[in-house]
Amino acid sequence: MDDLDTLKRNLGAALLAAREKAGLTQADVSSQVGIATAIYGRIERGQMLPSVPTLHRLCSTLHLSASELLGLGAGWPEQEAGIREADADLSAELLHLATLLRQLSPSELRCLAALASDIWRTRGPGKRSPPGD
Structure with missing residues (x-):
């Protein structure tokens, strides 16, 4: 197996x-990256490499560094550490929510922000909801 196959697989x-x-x-x-699902599937299975613009959109969509x-490995240590620390704080649910939020219209986002603000005010600042709530 050559280096290109290893790169595709990894x-x-x-x-x-x-x-x-x-x-x-x-x-x-x-859908978020703007490629066909079959093409993404081939990339994920290690059968092909994405173009550079597609690679950039994949990094952005999945919150990964190139x-x-x-x-x-690590890029600029101080920058990578900040990215890893921020990513560690995000749960899968938050990442999924961020994905969904990108698909909303500005008016839908304002409505959702108002709802979130109301929930936050009702619960009180600094208080966290119990897990699973």
């Missing part, structure tokens, strides 16, 4: 892990 595995962590389907990711996706 990139596909990284995409699969990130997609599952975010609670997304292949159709969700392909270094992580390409298996290059």
Whole structure:
């Protein structure tokens, strides 16, 4: 197996892990990235490599650095540490919610923001809901 096959396989595995962590389907990711689901599936299975613009959109959609996706290890240490720390705080549910929010219209987002603000005010600042709530 050559380096190109290894790169395809590793990139596909990284995409699969990130997609599952975010609670997304292949159709969700392909729709957000702007490619056919079958093409995304081939990339995730390690059968092909994405173009550079597609790679950029995949990183953005799945909240990964290109270094992580390409298996290059840490990039700029201080920048990578900040990204990892922020990502560690996000649960799969939050990533899934962020994905859904990107698909809403501005008026729908304002409505949802008002609802979230009302819930926050009712509960009180600084208080957290119990897990599973």
